[in-house]
Amino acid sequence: MEDIAENIGISDEERLAAVEHELKQVSTEIQRLSERKSELMAMRDKLRDRMNLEKSKQLADKNWDKTDFPWSGKLQKTLQEVFRIQEFRPHQLPTMNATMSKEDAILIMPTGGGKSLTYQLTAVVDKGFTLVVSPLLSLMEDQVIALKALNIDAGMFHAQSDKSETNRLMQALTDQKSSLKLIYATPEKLAKSKRFMSKLQKAYQMGRLARIAIDEVHCCSQWGHDFRQDYKFLGVLKPMFPDVPILGLTATATTKVIIDVQKMLDIQGCIVFRATFNRPNLYYELRPKPSAMSECVDQLADLLKHRFANQSGIIYTTSIKDCDELRDQLRQRGLRVSGYHATLDAALRSKIHRKWLTGEYQAVVATIAFGLGIDKPDVRFVIHHALSKSMENFYQESGRAGRDGKPADCILYYRLADVFKLSTMVFTQQTGLQCLYGMVEYCVDVHRCRREMIARHFDEVWDRADCDRMCDHCRMPREPKQVDVTKHCRTVYKLLAHAASSDTKLTVQKLMDAWYGKGPAALKLTGISPPSFPRDTAENILAYLLINGYLKEDFHFTPYSTISYIRRGQLASKLEDPSHTIAMTVRGKSITTDDKAAKKTPITGDKISESTKRKRTPTEESEKSKKPKVYVIESDSD
Incomplete structure (x- = not known):
C-alpha cells in the first residue's frame, strides 16, 4: 500500500x-x-450443542433398565430391606445404573417423583460416600433425619453445624473404616470452606468419594428461573475430581437450561433422563381475580368450605403481607388455616407444617418458602392467589398436589395488577421478565390446552388428546374467535404520547384510568371515548401488548420502592403502518371490542356434559354455578 x-x-x-x-x-x-x-x-x-444433545440422546437410549449389572441384585435387596420400598419408579433404576457405571447424568423428574432415592440407594450400595449439594438447609435436615431413621450414616455440613459434628464428619471423610454414606453441603459452604474442599481432595485420592449429587441443578444456569451465584463454584468439581460421576437433579428444566448446566459443570454430552411433565391426575383451572380483597377471600372460603370440604391443600401468595392478611381473613370466616413464610421462627414453621400434615389445619397460606421437600401425598388442591414468577415455579408449586395419583385441582387467580407487583421484584434478574411474561402468556391465553402450554414450555412433545379434559380450556365446548383490536391499541399509544408531552410517566393503573376517562384531567385525551367493554378486557389487551413487545416496562427506584411505568415497546413502529392490524382471540359467544357494538355477552364458566364429568366433590356443580363472569382477550399465537 x-x-x-x-x-x-x-x-x-x-x-x-x-x-x-x-x-x-x-x-x-x-x-x-x-x-x-x-x-x-x-x-x-x-x-x-446439537452434537452434545445427540450424544446425550444416544447414551440415554442405551438399555439402562437392565437388571444384570454386577450391582443389580444388591440394589434390589437394599431397596426392599433398607428403604422398605418394593419396586422402582420410572427412571430411577436407569439413573442408578448410569451413575454406578461412573457416567455423568442429569435426571429431570417432577416433584415427588423420587429423585433423592437415586443417590441415596446407590450411596448405600457403593463403597465410600456420596456428596450431596443442596441449597436448602430444611431439605437437607429432613433427608438426614429420614436416613438416620433407616440406620444409614449421614450428616450435613453448613454454617450452623455443631462443632463436634463437623469434626466427626471431617474425620469420617478420610477414614477407610467409617460408615458414613452421605454428606450434605450447601454450595455456599463448598465455596467458602477451604478445609472441607481439602478433605474432599484427600478423600478422592483415597478412592472414597463415590459420586457427587447436585440437587436443584437448574440453579447453575443463568437461563434458569432460579439462578444462584453460589452454584457457579460447582464448576470446579469436575476438574478437581475427574473420575467421580456427577448426578444433577431437577424438577424443571428446558433444553436450553440443560445445555447451559452441562457446560457450567463441564459434563457436556452427559446422559439426560427426562420423565414426562404430564401429571394426568391434575386439573388446571384459571380464574379472574376480583379487584377487591374481600371478594377474593369470599371465593376462596367458598372453595374450602364446599368444593374442597375436609380436604387438604396449599394457597400460595407472593408476599408476606398478603400471606398474613389472607390467613387472618380466612380464619375470620371460620376456616382452619395457618400462614407460613420465611420470617417466622423455625420452631413455629415446623409446628405449622406438622399440624397441616396431621390435618389440624385444612390449608396453609404460604409464600414460596413453603414447598421444597414437602412430602404429603393427599394434597387435593393448590391455589395460587396470584400468578407465579415463572412457568417453572408454577409447575413445581402446583405439582405438590395429587402425589398419591388421585384427582387434584390446581387453580390460579389472575389479575394484571399482580404482574407489576412481581415485575418490580424480578426485573434485575437476567431472565426475570422473560420468565414472568411467559407466565402471563399462560394466563391470558384463552384457547390452547393449559397442559399443552406447560409441556411445550419444557420441550415435551404433546398431543392435545393427552389432556383428557383435565383443564378448563379443554372442557369448554365453545370455539375461540378472533377480534380486531388495532384501534384500541392505537388509542393506548395516543394516551402514552399525550402523557409524555407533559413529561408525565404512566403506571398501568393510571393508563387504565386515562383510557376510561378517569383520574387527573391533564391525562385525559379529548376525542377519545371510554371503551364500553369491561376493564378485564382492557387489561388483557394491555397484557398482550406487553408480552409481545408493543409496550415495555420502565423501572424507577424510589427511597422505599420500585415503580413500573409503561412505555412504547420495540414493536411500536409497526402500529405507525396503517395496514398493520392486531387480532386477538376471545372465547365464548360473540364478543366485540368495538365501542358502539359492545353490548357485552359474558363468558360464563365451562359447561361439562354428564358423560364427560370427572368425579369431583359432591358440591362442585353448585360451586360452578357461582363462578364469576369472565371476559378474556389475547393473541392467537399458535
Whole structure:
C-alpha cells in the first residue's frame, strides 16, 4: 500500500482526509469481520450443542433398565430391606445404573417423583460416600433425619453445624473404616470452606468419594428461573475430581437450561433422563381475580368450605403481607388455616407444617418458602392467589398436589395488577421478565390446552388428546374467535404520547384510568371515548401488548420502592403502518371490542356434559354455578 505521507505535492489537509478515509474503510472492515466472527462463533456453539444433545440422546437410549449389572441384585435387596420400598419408579433404576457405571447424568423428574432415592440407594450400595449439594438447609435436615431413621450414616455440613459434628464428619471423610454414606453441603459452604474442599481432595485420592449429587441443578444456569451465584463454584468439581460421576437433579428444566448446566459443570454430552411433565391426575383451572380483597377471600372460603370440604391443600401468595392478611381473613370466616413464610421462627414453621400434615389445619397460606421437600401425598388442591414468577415455579408449586395419583385441582387467580407487583421484584434478574411474561402468556391465553402450554414450555412433545379434559380450556365446548383490536391499541399509544408531552410517566393503573376517562384531567385525551367493554378486557389487551413487545416496562427506584411505568415497546413502529392490524382471540359467544357494538355477552364458566364429568366433590356443580363472569382477550399465537 502506498504511503500517503510520502506523496509529493499533496497538502497536509489532503493527506489528513486520505488518512481519515482509509481509517473509516479499515473500521468498516474490522466491524464486518467482527460481525462475521460472532456469526461463526454462534454457529460453532450451536453445532456443538446439537452434537452434545445427540450424544446425550444416544447414551440415554442405551438399555439402562437392565437388571444384570454386577450391582443389580444388591440394589434390589437394599431397596426392599433398607428403604422398605418394593419396586422402582420410572427412571430411577436407569439413573442408578448410569451413575454406578461412573457416567455423568442429569435426571429431570417432577416433584415427588423420587429423585433423592437415586443417590441415596446407590450411596448405600457403593463403597465410600456420596456428596450431596443442596441449597436448602430444611431439605437437607429432613433427608438426614429420614436416613438416620433407616440406620444409614449421614450428616450435613453448613454454617450452623455443631462443632463436634463437623469434626466427626471431617474425620469420617478420610477414614477407610467409617460408615458414613452421605454428606450434605450447601454450595455456599463448598465455596467458602477451604478445609472441607481439602478433605474432599484427600478423600478422592483415597478412592472414597463415590459420586457427587447436585440437587436443584437448574440453579447453575443463568437461563434458569432460579439462578444462584453460589452454584457457579460447582464448576470446579469436575476438574478437581475427574473420575467421580456427577448426578444433577431437577424438577424443571428446558433444553436450553440443560445445555447451559452441562457446560457450567463441564459434563457436556452427559446422559439426560427426562420423565414426562404430564401429571394426568391434575386439573388446571384459571380464574379472574376480583379487584377487591374481600371478594377474593369470599371465593376462596367458598372453595374450602364446599368444593374442597375436609380436604387438604396449599394457597400460595407472593408476599408476606398478603400471606398474613389472607390467613387472618380466612380464619375470620371460620376456616382452619395457618400462614407460613420465611420470617417466622423455625420452631413455629415446623409446628405449622406438622399440624397441616396431621390435618389440624385444612390449608396453609404460604409464600414460596413453603414447598421444597414437602412430602404429603393427599394434597387435593393448590391455589395460587396470584400468578407465579415463572412457568417453572408454577409447575413445581402446583405439582405438590395429587402425589398419591388421585384427582387434584390446581387453580390460579389472575389479575394484571399482580404482574407489576412481581415485575418490580424480578426485573434485575437476567431472565426475570422473560420468565414472568411467559407466565402471563399462560394466563391470558384463552384457547390452547393449559397442559399443552406447560409441556411445550419444557420441550415435551404433546398431543392435545393427552389432556383428557383435565383443564378448563379443554372442557369448554365453545370455539375461540378472533377480534380486531388495532384501534384500541392505537388509542393506548395516543394516551402514552399525550402523557409524555407533559413529561408525565404512566403506571398501568393510571393508563387504565386515562383510557376510561378517569383520574387527573391533564391525562385525559379529548376525542377519545371510554371503551364500553369491561376493564378485564382492557387489561388483557394491555397484557398482550406487553408480552409481545408493543409496550415495555420502565423501572424507577424510589427511597422505599420500585415503580413500573409503561412505555412504547420495540414493536411500536409497526402500529405507525396503517395496514398493520392486531387480532386477538376471545372465547365464548360473540364478543366485540368495538365501542358502539359492545353490548357485552359474558363468558360464563365451562359447561361439562354428564358423560364427560370427572368425579369431583359432591358440591362442585353448585360451586360452578357461582363462578364469576369472565371476559378474556389475547393473541392467537399458535
